[in-house]
Amino acid sequence: MSAPFYKLGAFGDEASLIVAFLIGIGFGFFLERAGFGSAKKLVSQFYLNDLAVFKVMFTAIVTAMLGVTYLSWAGFLDLSLVYLVPTYWVAQVVGGLVLGVGFVVGGYCPGTSVAATATGRLDGLVFVVGFAAGTLGFALVFPLVKGLYAAGDIGTRTLPEVLGIPYGILVFGVVLMAVGGFMGATWVERKMATRAVPAKATE
Amino acid sequence: MRFIPKLTLNQKLGVFALALGALAVFANVAPGHTVKVNAKELLTSVGRAEDHVTPAELAAWIVEGRSDYRLIDIRDEKSFAEYHIPTAENVPLATVLDGALGRTDKIVIYGDGGIHAAQAWMVLRGRGFAQVYTLLEGLDAWKDEVLFPVMPQTASPEEQARFERAVQVAKFFGGQPRAAAAPGSEPMALPTQALAPAVTPPTLPAGAGGGPKKKREGC
Numbered sequence: 001m002s003a004p005f006y007k008l009g010a011f012g013d014e015a016s017l018i019v020a021f022l023i024g025i026g027f028g029f030f031l032e033r034a035g036f037g038s039a040k041k042l043v044s045q046f047y048l049n050d051l052a053v054f055k056v057m058f059t060a061i062v063t064a065m066l067g068v069t070y071l072s073w074a075g076f077l078d079l080s081l082v083y084l085v086p087t088y089w090v091a092q093v094v095g096g097l098v099l100g101v102g103f104v105v106g107g108y109c110p111g112t113s114v115a116a117t118a119t120g121r122l123d124g125l126v127f128v129v130g131f132a133a134g135t136l137g138f139a140l141v142f143p144l145v146k147g148l149y150a151a152g153d154i155g156t157r158t159l160p161e162v163l164g165i166p167y168g169i170l171v172f173g174v175v176l177m178a179v180g181g182f183m184g185a186t187w188v189e190r191k192m193a194t195r196a197v198p199a200k201a202t203e
Numbered sequence: 204m205r206f207i208p209k210l211t212l213n214q215k216l217g218v219f220a221l222a223l224g225a226l227a228v229f230a231n232v233a234p235g236h237t238v239k240v241n242a243k244e245l246l247t248s249v250g251r252a253e254d255h256v257t258p259a260e261l262a263a264w265i266v267e268g269r270s271d272y273r274l275i276d277i278r279d280e281k282s283f284a285e286y287h288i289p290t291a292e293n294v295p296l297a298t299v300l301d302g303a304l305g306r307t308d309k310i311v312i313y314g315d316g317g318i319h320a321a322q323a324w325m326v327l328r329g330r331g332f333a334q335v336y337t338l339l340e341g342l343d344a345w346k347d348e349v350l351f352p353v354m355p356q357t358a359s360p361e362e363q364a365r366f367e368r369a370v371q372v373a374k375f376f377g378g379q380p381r382a383a384a385a386p387g388s389e390p391m392a393l394p395t396q397a398l399a400p401a402v403t404p405p406t407l408p409a410g411a412g413g414g415p416k417k418k419r420e421g422c
Contacts, residue, residue, distance in 0.1 A: 007305075007306055007307075008306050008307070008331060009306060009307035009333075062220055062224075063220075066220065066223045066224065066227065069227050069230055069232060070223070070227070070230070072232050073227075073230040073231060073232055075239070078330075078331065079232060080300070080330075081306070166228075167230065167232045168227045168228040168229060168230040168232065169228050171224055171227040171228070171230070172224040172225055172227055172228050174224070175220050175221055175223070175224030175225075175227075176221070176224065178220065179217045179220065179221055182213070182217060
């Protein structure tokens with residue numbers, strides 16, 4: 001086992017910040033290259049005429065999942081050391097809805113708004129200012145929403161545990177879901193392309 | 204295989220992902236439940252006595268107030284509440300892999316005797332904890348050698364001096380010296396947790412043991 005590198009002490013706290021910086025640059029670069037620096041492209045997702053967001057994100061998930069599976073199968077990665085975000089299902093459902101509404105209304109999600117700002121888009125910058133203010137506001141009212149913050153705490157759960165399905169079969173299931181999703185998404189895009197598109201008409 | 208070139212790149216990637224996914228069904232990935240042991244390496248470090256610290260060494264560390272290691276009591280909570288070595292943290296044996304301990308921490312583990320600690324040592328080393336040590340012979344030896352040192356009956360001046368130091372250490376930890384063990388003698392009462400006030404202790408680290416600060420993780 002030689003990974004995760006940070007957990008096994010391959011580098012310290014300071015070096016971990018540099019690594020995070022480099023990975024962040026890579027992440028931003030690929031977001032921009034996927035066209036996600038544009039609110040129009042992102043919001044097309046919700047009008048079903050361009051499902052690139054869905055495809056890119058699901059591709060990333062499947063790629064990472066297969067990579068992690070094979071690295072740990074090969075004995076290179078110790079999966080038990082990979083940090084898992086605990087499940088607070090009530091808080092996460094509410095948070096997901098807030099993020100979704102913000103995504104449709106603002107045209108960005110936090111990561112893509114930074115990528116958009118970097119390419120000089122004013123709407124991206126406004127969005128960044130907005131979410132910085134929102135973060136600050138959340139911190140200020142935190143005592144009031146503390147109960148919600150940790151609502152639905154069921155600890156760290158993984159799908160193989162919860163569903164009682166062996167890890168490998170679950171991996172295959174997710175790949176099937178992704179490939180099926182891509183085919184479905186392409187079909188939907190073709191279907192919607194033949195109709196008038198309100199989002200593009202108003203721009 | 205003439206049909207392959209007809210697929211678009213995306214379709215080829217999809218087929219590739221499906222193939223990898225299908226093969227993953229046979230992947231033996233069980234996070235958290237298996238250990239890989241380098242038997243030779245473990246045996247070598249035991250042979251070189253690199254797997255343990257003696258009670259006297261540990262006592263000296265605590266007296267010095269060293270905080271570059273974590274002292275872990277792997278007994279159950281009840282035993283821990285009754286008595287534990289000052290600065291120890293309680294992580295019962297069954298939970299040593301549950302995240303309280305870090306791979307890069309220097310860890311000294313002890314139980315009542317030496318066996319449970321040695322079992323935990325094997326598991327932790329197998330899971331990549333590089334700096335794990337047991338307290339040699341555990342709490343039993345801690346009591347015999349540190350808390351209640353035995354007065355040598357015929358002592359050379361050198362032994363006498365060593366014993367004097369041992370008495371100081373014993374008092375520091377709330378124990379006391381005793382005469383050569385007579386068979387059937389009364390068991391000594393264990394000290395309460397407070398360190399003896401008679402000896403001014405060097406400032407012990409706050410928060411008993413205090414390993415490196417845990418970094419908050421997440422997105």
